[in-house]
């Protein structure tokens with residue numbers, strides 16, 4: 646999957662259609678149940694076309710003639726690799742550099758100055774990092790803060806970036822982007838300073854790449870092994886989930902926050918009615934959520 650198409654949330658080039666007309670209502674329902682149980686993603690009633698276009702290539706390459714055969718194999722549940730491949734294909738990986746701007750402005754102007762007074766190394770989690778633009782934007786923001794405020798932070802914050810999709814994680818780890826992806830949200834100065842031209846495009850400099858730990862994680866599963874964080878970016882992922890899954894994920898994320906820590910959601914997302922332990926703080930054109938001390 647090329648970075649630019651993934652970054653735009655598009656299906657891979659050259660994929661064949663699974664034939665929307667051949668997806669029976671029963672198979673569609675069974676597929677939606679499988680997808681929600683394994684990833685939290687809720688498709689809604691009439692996304693047969695999306696399923697068809699995203700899974701055409703998988704069907705072809707895995708040797709299934711009919712969509713019903715794929716559904717049968719998925720619901721039997723024995724083929725883990727196939728289940729992962731299908732979930733991977735169904736994720737929407739739309740992302741960009743410094744997406745919406747205000748979270749990064751808030752990090753630089755409000756959160757880092759406030760949290761820098763402690764002696765601990767800060768920990769930041771990008772909880773659905775897609776192809777890496779979000780955690781690298783966080784790393785650039787921290788670097789810029791450190792340049793402007795030498796010695797203020799107790800060491801480099803630890804950045805952990807996770808996603809359910811192994812394909813986007815591989816791209817994120819390489820940190821290589823084509824011109825289209827580079828054109829979405831980077832100033833010329835940041836481009837010059839934090840990227841080097843390589844054969845396949847532009848690569849994030851090693852000094853930033855080595856600051857980020859990329860790991861595979863399904864948000865429906867336990868976060869216990871990740872430890873506690875001072876800031877969690879959970880942006881533009883819970884919009885695909887049911888209210889029950891959102892409530893469950895948010896309550897477990899709150900448990901993963903250190904006292905005084907921040908949760909940052911996507912522009913169109915809110916926690917209203919889902920958690921009463923966080924206080925909303927308006928910042929620029931967006932909001933942040935803070936856990937009490």
Ligand SMILES: C[S@@+](CC[C@H](N)C(=O)[O-])C[C@H]1O[C@@H](n2cnc3c(N)ncnc32)[C@H](O)[C@@H]1O
Pocket residue numbers: 683684685686736737738739740741744772773774775776779807808809810813862863864865879880881882911
């Ligand atoms: C639209 S992208 C958002 C990327 C980034 N956070 C941003 O705001 O630009 C959503 C990401 O969530 C990931 N995702 C979907 N379901 C997930 C799950 N159950 N656990 C972890 N990540 C998931 C997808 O693979 C995708 O990369």
